[in-house]
Amino acid sequence: MVRSLRWRLQIWHALLLTTVLIIFGGVVYALQWETRLQQTDAELDRVAAVLNSRVRGLFPVPRTPINWPPRTGWPGPRPDYADALAPANVTPARDPGGNRDGRSRGGGPRDGTREGTRDGAREGARDPSARETPRENTEDRTRESRDSFARNPWFAPPPGLTLPEETQHLFDGGDERSFYFIIWDRSGAILEKSKSVEEIPFPDLHAKDGLPERQIRTRDDRRELIQVSRFDTNLLVGRSIKPDLAAVHRAGMLLTLTGLGVLVIGLAGGWWFSSRAIRPITEMSAIAESISVKNLSKRINVDTTATELEQLASVLNRTFDRLQSAFERQGEFTADASHELRTPLSVILSHAELALARPRSPEDYQKALQACRRASLRMKSLIDALLSLARFDSGKFEMVRQPVELDRIAHEATEMLQPLAHEKSVQLTCQGQPVTVSADHDRLFQLLTNLLSNAIRYNRPDGTVTIDVSQNADQAIVRVTDTGVGISSEDLPRIFDRFYRVDKARSQVEGGCGLGLAICHTIVEAHEGTITARSELNVGTTIEVQIPVGSVAKPSKPSEGSHSELAMAR
Amino acid sequence: MRVLLVEDEPDLQRVIWTCLQEEGYVVDTAGDGEEGLYKATNWDYDAVVLDVMLPKLDGWQVLSRFRKLKSTPVLLLTARDSLQDRVKGLDSGADDYVVKPFQLEELLARLRALIRRAAGQSTPSIEVGDTNIDTVSRTVTRAGTMIPLTAMEYSLVELLALHKGKLVTRSMIYDKLYDEDDDTLSNLVDVHVSNIRRKLGHEFITTRRGQGYMING
Numbered sequence: 001m002v003r004s005l006r007w008r009l010q011i012w013h014a015l016l017l018t019t020v021l022i023i024f025g026g027v028v029y030a031l032q033w034e035t036r037l038q039q040t041d042a043e044l045d046r047v048a049a050v051l052n053s054r055v056r057g058l059f060p061v062p063r064t065p066i067n068w069p070p071r072t073g074w075p076g077p078r079p080d081y082a083d084a085l086a087p088a089n090v091t092p093a094r095d096p097g098g099n100r101d102g103r104s105r106g107g108g109p110r111d112g113t114r115e116g117t118r119d120g121a122r123e124g125a126r127d128p129s130a131r132e133t134p135r136e137n138t139e140d141r142t143r144e145s146r147d148s149f150a151r152n153p154w155f156a157p158p159p160g161l162t163l164p165e166e167t168q169h170l171f172d173g174g175d176e177r178s179f180y181f182i183i184w185d186r187s188g189a190i191l192e193k194s195k196s197v198e199e200i201p202f203p204d205l206h207a208k209d210g211l212p213e214r215q216i217r218t219r220d221d222r223r224e225l226i227q228v229s230r231f232d233t234n235l236l237v238g239r240s241i242k243p244d245l246a247a248v249h250r251a252g253m254l255l256t257l258t259g260l261g262v263l264v265i266g267l268a269g270g271w272w273f274s275s276r277a278i279r280p281i282t283e284m285s286a287i288a289e290s291i292s293v294k295n296l297s298k299r300i301n302v303d304t305t306a307t308e309l310e311q312l313a314s315v316l317n318r319t320f321d322r323l324q325s326a327f328e329r330q331g332e333f334t335a336d337a338s339h340e341l342r343t344p345l346s347v348i349l350s351h352a353e354l355a356l357a358r359p360r361s362p363e364d365y366q367k368a369l370q371a372c373r374r375a376s377l378r379m380k381s382l383i384d385a386l387l388s389l390a391r392f393d394s395g396k397f398e399m400v401r402q403p404v405e406l407d408r409i410a411h412e413a414t415e416m417l418q419p420l421a422h423e424k425s426v427q428l429t430c431q432g433q434p435v436t437v438s439a440d441h442d443r444l445f446q447l448l449t450n451l452l453s454n455a456i457r458y459n460r461p462d463g464t465v466t467i468d469v470s471q472n473a474d475q476a477i478v479r480v481t482d483t484g485v486g487i488s489s490e491d492l493p494r495i496f497d498r499f500y501r502v503d504k505a506r507s508q509v510e511g512g513c514g515l516g517l518a519i520c521h522t523i524v525e526a527h528e529g530t531i532t533a534r535s536e537l538n539v540g541t542t543i544e545v546q547i548p549v550g551s552v553a554k555p556s557k558p559s560e561g562s563h564s565e566l567a568m569a570r
Numbered sequence: 571m572r573v574l575l576v577e578d579e580p581d582l583q584r585v586i587w588t589c590l591q592e593e594g595y596v597v598d599t600a601g602d603g604e605e606g607l608y609k610a611t612n613w614d615y616d617a618v619v620l621d622v623m624l625p626k627l628d629g630w631q632v633l634s635r636f637r638k639l640k641s642t643p644v645l646l647l648t649a650r651d652s653l654q655d656r657v658k659g660l661d662s663g664a665d666d667y668v669v670k671p672f673q674l675e676e677l678l679a680r681l682r683a684l685i686r687r688a689a690g691q692s693t694p695s696i697e698v699g700d701t702n703i704d705t706v707s708r709t710v711t712r713a714g715t716m717i718p719l720t721a722m723e724y725s726l727v728e729l730l731a732l733h734k735g736k737l738v739t740r741s742m743i744y745d746k747l748y749d750e751d752d753d754t755l756s757n758l759v760d761v762h763v764s765n766i767r768r769k770l771g772h773e774f775i776t777t778r779r780g781q782g783y784m785i786n787g
Contacts, residue, residue: 335652342649343579343623346671350585353674357592371581 006274013270014263021259029252036244037223041216044225047179048237052227171195176243182236191233221245280309288316296324336499340382340514344375351375385515388446389498392522399440399526401550406435406444406476407469413448414467417456426459428452432469435476438550439527447523448478450516451543455482458541471549475529478545487535495533496521520545571685571725572596572746574618576606576632577647578625586619589674590681594708594721596749603627611639614745616685619677622648622659630662637663643684647672682706689732696731698785701770703731710770717769722747726762730775730785739782 171179171194183192213228224238287300299320300313348371355368414430421428437444448467455465463483470477487495494500499514524531529547573595577583583599590597598613600606603624610618610632618636622629633644646664648655659667665687666680682705686694696703701712708724710717719727729746730738743759763775763783775783 335650339649342670343582346649347579347581347585349671350582350589350674354585354589354592357589357674368585371585374581 006278009274010267010270013274014267017263017266017270021263025252025255025259028255029248032251033248036248037218037241040223040239040241040244041225044179044216044223044237044239047181048225048227048235051181051183051235051237176240179237179239181238184234184236280313284309284313284316288320291320293327296320296327333498336514337382337386340499341379344378344382347375348372382515385519389515389519389522392519392526399443401438401440403436404439404441404444406437406439406478406547407432408434409441409444410448410467410469410478413445413452416449417452420453421456421465424456424459425461426456427462427464428456428467429464430467430469432467433471435469435471436549437476437527437547439547443523443526447520447545448480450520451478451480451545454516455480455484455541455543458482459484463540474549475546476549478547479542480545481540481542483540486537486539486541487533488537489535492533492535496531571616571729572598572613572749573681574598574600574606574610574613574615576600576603576610576618576624576629577621578602578623579621586674586677589678593678594725595681596725596747598749601625603629603632607632607635610636610642614742615642616688616746617681618642618644619681620644620646620664622646622650622655630658633659633663643688645677645680645684647677679706685732691732696728696734698731698734698774701774703728712770719766719769720762723762723766723769726759727766727770730783734785737778737782737784742782 171181180194180197181192182190182194182197184190213226215226215228217224217226218241219238221240221242222238223241223244224236227235284300287298291298299317302310302313302317351368351371355365360368410432411430414428418428452465452467459465459482464481465483466479466481468479468481470479491500496517498518500518501514521531524545524547527547529545531543531545533541533543535541571594573590575583575586575590575597577586577599578601580601583601587597587599598609598615600609604626606618606620606624607627620629620632624632627635629646629648633646636642636644643665644663646659646667647670648659648667649670651669656667656669665684668677668680682694686692686705694704694706696705701710703710705728708721708728710719710724710727725747726743729743740759747759763777767775774785776786777783
């Protein structure tokens, strides 16, 4: 059981730890990947910005000046502006590879419609040249246009993109981290591209509403930034993210390994902790296991137990104490009961044996049978007492609580025991006031007869026994006073114990089995009352019973307090 | 054989008394510890059967006081059968221990064994010449043939045989063979002795005139 608890703890611990590690590792991994991508994107942005600034020279510029709103300090159009732009040819260049035919064909009309709505001036400027130029000469025109760019000092760089020296290494550096770019126009004609681009991934992206569109995408293991500008020059800057992927994978591996390590350490630590935590429990259970009926005196050592378990240990110890005393009481009780039964039993056995040993006279048989009968009666009374105690103990006994006139019961008990008192030449009197209590009539009668017969039996000849019933607030009080031999102070606390006898010898008196006062005690306890004894050697004993009156209606008839009258009324 | 029975339960006292009586013992009884102690110290008994739970003085107190004065074998009779009780009983000077409820046969057997051991005899039968006295079946055989004896005659033979080679005085015979209530005439012993001599031969019992009788081993 302990082992399985430990394993269960360990499994839960492992599950929890694994979950935490996975979540933590996943978040760290994702964050790292995100950061890497952001870095790449930022680089792509920077490169795109550089390219943008350089690439403006490729723009086809409107032939007619734009009517800029007048502005102070504006010098006006440059004088060579028109010349510079004259050769500019906006006819889209065909893709040399021709692999993007569909796209360019499809793109054409769209571009046209958009153009119309957007930039009428440019449209107007371009149209004549488009009309002039036959489509077959497109390539030449493109070259021409570049040449005119080259000649134009305003639109440096010369044909082709010239990047600053210090940025050259960024492109086509040959390593995995180098960038690539493509610049194309709206018809899909490539204006420029870096060497390393093998295929041209045109995005399906268009400037909407004249606003530049910017998109970042991940294609296979490449990160690409696409800018669709309204100037009809589209830019794609990309970079392989293989190194990033590799780095992130390495970090992931490291994370996984670290996580596994943490898991192993955590599990080992958990195992160790659970061992530590469980060890006192194991010790306790081992000790508890070893405590048997034959060995009840063993106890858990509280000093060596961990603080939190001390309470449990002491609770267990107290339980063992109770168990031990219960067992001891039970053992004593059984020994006493069997002892009490043995004497009458041996009487029966011996008489029967002797009677059967040889033929006897009828008188002998009669005597033997009488002795057997006496012994049997004694056993019967003992068994009755044991049974009634057992019934009280097991709680099976049901008390029938009803308003009971205590003085009347006292009187009945007195009446019943008068013959015994007479036989012992003891004067038995009953006095007191009427008291009604809520109690079990038969039990109270048993209680009072027990007390009275004890008082009569252990009295001296010509002694007196008085039973006195009174009421003090909500307590009914019964006092039984005798003038007997008394009980010594060392015996006094134990007289209500079962089978405890002041005179250790078995009682000669019929029915005296050492349980009478124990039964009285049990009855009084069942009524939530108290029973106490005061005694003086050779003077007498007073036993006082207090029983709570309980919820009973007060007797309506004021009694005259005369018990003889009550007796007569009956 | 004279035995003291100290037992307060009247029915039990009577049944044991009857039984012992029928077995040929002379039995005195005492109903409480004080009386038992008084009788045990003032008479010579062959054995004392002592109940433990007694009024006035319990069996253990009787035993411990009695042991200071005499070494008569004591058989404790008790309802307490726990180990501690038995150890306490034997340690306080009891010679044997019988737990209630007992069978009379066992009580008798233990009593015989006690008396035998106290007389220095370890077997239940006593040999005197060619005469064999079986203390269990209470019979006397001579050369294989059983000699019929009355209970009193047998008791006398057994008493003399147990003290074989020693003088047994007349008062000792009275002590052992008659109980306290018996007022038998003294010459009855002579009658019994002459009857025994008639059955077992004159030389079986030697008379020491004015002192007593003895059996020569």
